[in-house]
Amino acid sequence: MEMTLQLTIDCADPRGMVAFWTEALAYVPEPPPGGQATWRQYWLDTGVPEEELPEGAGETSESIVDPAGTGPRVWFQCVPEAKSVKNRLHLDLKVGGGRGVPLAVRTQRVTDTVDRLTGAGATVFRVMDEPGMDYYGVVLQDPEGNEFCVC
Structure with a gap:
């Protein structure tokens, strides 16, 4: 059985999160499949009823992908409630290079990314x-308060 991995992040503003996380991860917004103009049109064409799609959903990309095709897809799911407690899962952006790299170099790499x-x-x-x-x-x-580490 084939399996793929997708990370789903609940948020209030998928467009803003796509903009931020494409910068953070060097990902790109995921284009709609099959040459569709928008994700909304794709969903409608695959049988998702209009009433199941919130206003504005799918008009722009709500997911990002690794342009190299190796990292997981990240989908930003619009939810009505705000984040209220610490994440139970977070991302580590490992930019330092590991313990084989001098601490001063790792610190500078982290600082530059931060x-x-x-x-x-x-x-x-x-x-x-x-x-x-x-x-x-x-x-x-x-921008919505989700914690992540740069190390």
Whole structure:
């Protein structure tokens, strides 16, 4: 049996999340299949009833994909409620290079990525920089408050 992996992130603004996470992951918005103009048209053509599609759903991409085809698809599912507690699952963006890379180099790589992502709308939540540890990482929050790590 074939299986694929999709990450689904609940959110209030799929368009905003697509914009942020394409920058964060170097992904691209997923085009609608079969040459359809929009995802909404694709869903309607596959038999999804109009009344099941919220207003505006599928007019722009609500999912992103790895252009290399190796990473999982990420779908941003519009939900009415706001995030209220800590994530039970989060993403780690591993940019440092691992312990074989000097700590100063890893720290700079993390810092450069954090600067880029805060410029795209993320906020710093916590810095993981304990004295005496050969580790540096930063916990960020995306524009809707979902935590993720850059390490």
